[in-house]
Amino acid sequence: MEQQRVLAERMAGAGWRVPALLATMPDAPDFYFDSICQVRVDRWSRGRVCCSATPATAGRRWPVSAPA
Numbered sequence: 711m712e713q714q715r716v717l718a719e720r721m722a723g724a725g726w727r728v729p730a731l732l733a734t735m736p737d738a739p740d741f742y743f744d745s746i747c748q749v750r751v752d753r754w755s756r757g758r759v760c761c762s763a764t765p766a767t768a769g770r771r772w773p774v775s776a777p778a
Contacts, residue, residue: 711736713743 718732
């Protein structure tokens with residue numbers, strides 16, 4: 711799959727658990743690949759705002775655990 715090849719090339723040499731993840735990627739029955747965007751605006755609102763997530767998790771689409 712072209713997306714897996716691109717991902718493997720970009721992440722090669724990243725260290726930590728990346729080599730193990732890349733090795734299992736071709737056999738994953740639920741492989742999902744998508745882009746994530748960032749929107750920058752001068753002002754998000756006028757008035758009160760409620761934040762439902764921290765900035766550290768704003769770009770994540772699934773829960774991520776801290777390394778053991």
